Amino acid sequence: MIQSGYPVVFGSRSTQTSSLIPKDTEVLSHAEAAQKATIIIIAIQREHYNFLTSLAEILHGKVLVDISNNLKLNQYPESNAEYLAQLVPGAKVVKAFNTVSAWALQSGTLDASRQVFVCGDDMEAKQMVMDIVRAVGLTPLDQGSLLAAQEIENYPLQLFPMWKFPILLSLGLVAFFFFYCLIRDIIYPYVYENKDFSFFIAISIPNRICPILALILLALVYLPGVLAAIIQLYRGTKYRRFPDWLDKWMLCRKQLGLVALAFASLHVLFTLVIPIRSFVRWRISSQIVSQVLNNKTEPLNNTNAWLSDSYLALGILGFFLFVLLGITSLPSVSNNVNWREFRFVQSKLGYLTLILCTAHTMVYGGKWFLSPSSYRWYLPSAYMLSLIVPCAVLVVKFVLIFPCLDKPLTRIRQGWERNPQHSEQSNYIINKSAV
Amino acid sequence: MIQSGYPVVFGSRSTQTSSLIPKDTEVLSHAEAAQKATIIIIAIQREHYNFLTSLAEILHGKVLVDISNNLKLNQYPESNAEYLAQLVPGAKVVKAFNTVSAWALQSGTLDASRQVFVCGDDMEAKQMVMDIVRAVGLTPLDQGSLLAAQEIENYPLQLFPMWKFPILLSLGLVAFFFFYCLIRDIIYPYVYENKDFSFFIAISIPNRICPILALILLALVYLPGVLAAIIQLYRGTKYRRFPDWLDKWMLCRKQLGLVALAFASLHVLFTLVIPIRSFVRWRISSQIVSQVLNNKTEPLNNTNAWLSDSYLALGILGFFLFVLLGITSLPSVSNNVNWREFRFVQSKLGYLTLILCTAHTMVYGGKWFLSPSSYRWYLPSAYMLSLIVPCAVLVVKFVLIFPCLDKPLTRIRQGWERNPQHSEQSNYIINKSAV
Amino acid sequence: MIQSGYPVVFGSRSTQTSSLIPKDTEVLSHAEAAQKATIIIIAIQREHYNFLTSLAEILHGKVLVDISNNLKLNQYPESNAEYLAQLVPGAKVVKAFNTVSAWALQSGTLDASRQVFVCGDDMEAKQMVMDIVRAVGLTPLDQGSLLAAQEIENYPLQLFPMWKFPILLSLGLVAFFFFYCLIRDIIYPYVYENKDFSFFIAISIPNRICPILALILLALVYLPGVLAAIIQLYRGTKYRRFPDWLDKWMLCRKQLGLVALAFASLHVLFTLVIPIRSFVRWRISSQIVSQVLNNKTEPLNNTNAWLSDSYLALGILGFFLFVLLGITSLPSVSNNVNWREFRFVQSKLGYLTLILCTAHTMVYGGKWFLSPSSYRWYLPSAYMLSLIVPCAVLVVKFVLIFPCLDKPLTRIRQGWERNPQHSEQSNYIINKSAV
DSSP states (O other), X not given: OTTTTOOEEEEESSOOOOTTSOTTSEEEEHHHHHHHOSEEEEOSOGGGGGGGGGGHHHHTTOEEEEOOOOXXXXXXXXXXXXXXXXXXXXXXXXXXXXXXXXXXXXXXXOOSOOEEEEEESOHHHHHHHHHHHHHTTOEEEEOOSGGGHHHHHHGGGOSOGGGHHHHHHHHHHHHHXXXXXXXXXXXXXXXXXXXXXXXXXXXXXXXXXXXXXXXXXXXXXXXXXXXXXXXXXXXXXXOSOOOHXXXXXXXXXXHHHHHHHHHHHHHHHHHHTGGGOHHHHHHXXXXXXXXXXXXXXXXXXXXXXXHHHHXXXXXXXXXXXXHHHHHHTSHHHHTTSOHHHHHXXXXXXXXXXXXXXXXXXXXXXXXXXXXXXXXXXXXXXXXXXXXXXXXXXHHHHHHHHSHXXXXXXXXXXXXXXXXXXXXXXXXXXXXXXXO | OTTTTOXXXXXESSOOOOTTSOTTSEEEEHHHHHHHXXXXXXXXXXXXXXXXXXXXXXXXXXEEEEOOOOSSTTOSSSOHHHHHHHXXXXXXXXXXSTTSOHHHHHHTOOOSOXXXXXXXXXXXXXXXXXXHHHHTTOEEEEOOSGGGHHHHHHGGGOXXXXXXXXXXXXXXXXXXXXXXXXXXXXXXXXXXXXXXXXXXXXXXXXXXXXXXXXXXXXXXXXXXXXXXXXXXXXXXXXOXXXXXXXXXXXXXXXXXXXXXXXXXXXXXXXXXXXXXXXXXXXXXXXXXXXXXXXXXXXXXXXXXXXXXXXXXXXXXXXXXXXXXXXHHTSHHHHTTSOHHHHHIIXXXXXXXXXXXXXHHHHHXXXXXXXXXXXXXXXXXXXXXXXXXXXXXXXXXXXXXXXXXXXXXXXXXXXXXOSXXXXXXXXXXXXXXXXX | XXXXXXXXXXXESSOXXXXXXXXXXXXXXHHXXXXXXXXXXEXXXXXXXXXXXXXXXXXXXXXXXXXXXXXXXXXXXXXXXXXXXXXXXXSEEEEOSTTSOHHHHHHTOOOSOOXXXXXXXXXXXXXXXXXXXHHTTOEEEEXXXXXXXXXXXXXXXXXXXXXXXXXXXXXXXXXXXXXXXXXIIIIHHHHHHOOOXXXXXXXXXXXXXXXXXXXXXXXXXXXXXXXXXXXXXXXXXXXXXXXXXXXXXXXTHHHHHHHHHHHHHHHHHHHHTGGGOHHHHXXXXXXXXXXXXXXXXXXXXXXXXHHHHHHHHHXXXXXXXXXXXXXXXXXXXXXXXXXXXXXXXIIIIHHHHHHHHXXXXXXXXXXXXXXXXXXXXXXXXXXXXXXXXXXXXXXXXXXXXXXXHHHHHHHHHTTOOSSOOSOOOSSEEEEEOXX
């Protein structure tokens, strides 16, 4: 702030100068400093706030900037800033700066968000603090009245709260499918054919797991919507809350979809390096050598060419749409898109992606799909398991499209109720007496 | 709102309680409710607004929140909010909430934009409504005075208006080139060599169409700029409007470019899976087998190696720059870039991309480029057709760079006119009497 | 503006009508125009501002919009807008519109940022100008008081100031490694084996340079952090500024990382096209042919399969995390992420990426790693050189994690000092007397 040209004074218990404090600033006692300053930045912890009550008179009319943070989410019933406002009723409390890292401010290496959330009840005080924020080179974001302080104080304590469930779920599924593939693809041939395919762990097995997870997680994005529709149809009304687990599931659909996209991208990379793999080159060359030694030339198998090409084409189109969905979920893109466009992309394109990816997996199975010869130790291929959820979602969704179900559902979503217990409500005013 | 701690009353024609309405709220008659409330959310349709005139006195000084939407763009001469302000002159009308989906609000599953556009003439009323928006967990965006209501009401009705032309154009081109390639690559060999290459439909033909469309659409992004320069040179002034079609074309250049990028990405994916295709593996192995059986080893063809490698390298660099252009057009990136930087990227890097991609296509042709043997039924290869537009754009642009044309163009763009009909205008003030 | 329904008058030295000026507007003398208007847009250069002093009385209370730009960064001690405010003290000066391209406004082709930075001391005047901005179809961004004018005037003059160093550095490294590889891979075989591998310039050598640069630049992103830690440990305090070069280095880490990501992406593309290259196809087929002619079949080399697969898998995972880091650095994503999350991603995931990429390069060397036979003209393989910086960073970082160093470092970063020269400072108030 001194660099930005603001005169600064420090208030301290002891007025001795310290090497910590820049030379151009005065160090005064608390009361003197408070008297002299117009804007006071409170750099103490909430527990020590009550000592400010003794300064209440001096602080009257001053702008108090609360920059405190707590150690836990919702640690106190009210936010620190609101608590401060209660203690010093005459002062204009503004919450700011708590979301910026002190270390980053000091070293001047602010690669992260330059946004400073500011809130406060007094417009002028807020404006002054926002000007300081701008002067320091940051971007103030007006979050409204002091009511927003609670949220602003919780903000820096979060660590990807919405991502916890999708990531844990996918880790569990990865572990399951890893051991499943380990048994089928490495242990089985080792036991029966005495072949050492342990190097499959590096690429072949990840390239099994990734598409399976991508498909299952993508289906799990659309499953809650289908379940919600069934519940609404069954209840005959939309005016009852969904079960809690369904609400939570619906709230993390975006994260589920992005984790699915991550797995799909890995699958693409793992697939594209196939021809560079030493093992694959060896297998192809040994096939050709054996062909030559047996002196026979294979004709082009048209069915195989069709299956291989259409399987790849479906995968490419599915992945392409999936990436499109991912781009639309970028905050800056989704903010530029209205609700109708967003629903079009996420619902129509989303289902198209799911259909393409499911078809991709089915054609991959090709002639061996559901054939008993592909079972090993009674275990079907892993990709077969991955088809269960998406097929279920697609079948139910297909059924829900039929007019006999779609019409009542649309009416329910527009407010119609099967068992209306109340009088006609066509036009009403919602009034609100302000606080 | 009740969850956020606001006291809420409902105004209704009938004051019977309904199951629809939460228990903690009062249901009153319209007049009583209006009397009691400070902020009144008008949840009725525009057609019924005139009944509010009877309440005009009670509504005096109250904040009326207009949340209505229309069914068509620009359905009425003035916006609903302005109409409401006319009907109840004493009230402070604020437009808000109309861009948020009711269904999304209800189910609490707001993945899409959390932005709520708010506009209104009264600053304080607007501030109160913005505080409610924040309390409900959404982000208010101040759009200024009530003049903005028209735009806010049109917003939720749009479905990618800027994308219509680029998508229709590319669909048309896709259809044309699909049949063109079908004839050359599938029907021709079927007729003359009786070979069934129908599986080319899955990958080979899409991989012809995608690069062609990417190149043509990319050239179409730069064509209007070149045309505009020619028109300005011909007219000798910049102070006359371009023809309407050119203006519209210029406005959808970004969308054209992004569609071109989509096709380029598909082309990359289709190209990278080539070595995994069953048909390609068969062709390579049968080539090797026939080589062995004929007992001859081919030496390395250095020209071929050069052509193949430089063709790939040009394509990679072109695609890389293309993706860079795409990233710069993301709203959050382009907002962080000033006009000079944006022009540098979109103009300099854009032309470099066009040059690289055109060169990539030319080198792809290689030795067979323009050779008569590549004609089938007098039809040249499809990629030859794709070169027409980009080459034209590059040639004209190259001509325009010559000083004899560039100098007058720069002067015209700085305001110089070949036939000036007016007196010297070096310094003037533009004044504006506010409304 | 006329299109948006504002009445506009022009003030000019000569009151003759001109073809430049739309028909619906009046042209008046400066004084008359200023008298009539409420908002006055000053479209003259700073040098001519002093003529406005003669109109000072008429301009009293009017809103003056300063839209001027300078030719150089910080050309004058104070911003043009502040200079104007000094000249005409009674007027309400608002800075706006200078960041928007006149050409873009005219041709209506605004693909770039639609943001208009607005600043001014008078809230109401600012509000009026922001309403005009919105009416013209642009987005006003309130940048605070007139203090911000300097920055707003500098803004349109910048051309990627933060990117200069990373791009120059990488160009230098590209040149060095290009000649290094040229000598080892093209000149050496030409001299000793008389083989012409000149076509390596197109793909093979770029595919050497790209991963090397990606790895070195990625390591250079993390090197300053490690150096800063060493300096802090050595000094025993965090309350002294780092040397200037280190500060600057730290500020362009994001750009360094993004350039590294660009090289990594190119490396991925160059690698994935390997099997399509004509040279590679020829090499593989000639290997198979020679195998057949010598009538021997090679068994699967398990070590090779392991090395090749794990090298590819490490590269894929490294690149995947690298892309994640890149996505998190998009402004719209990093703005939605709090400081704790940002540090987690950039520090934890960043180091994981560095470890994976370094391991990828080491396994690539495989059996030949550090083997003397790979030296040509005493020059080691280029990838060996690229390992120096990342290995150094990782080793030092690993040492810094040991508790005997980590504990004092953490304490230093929390404010502890080895040689404290000042009294206890546990709780103090920073006060600030507003300007």
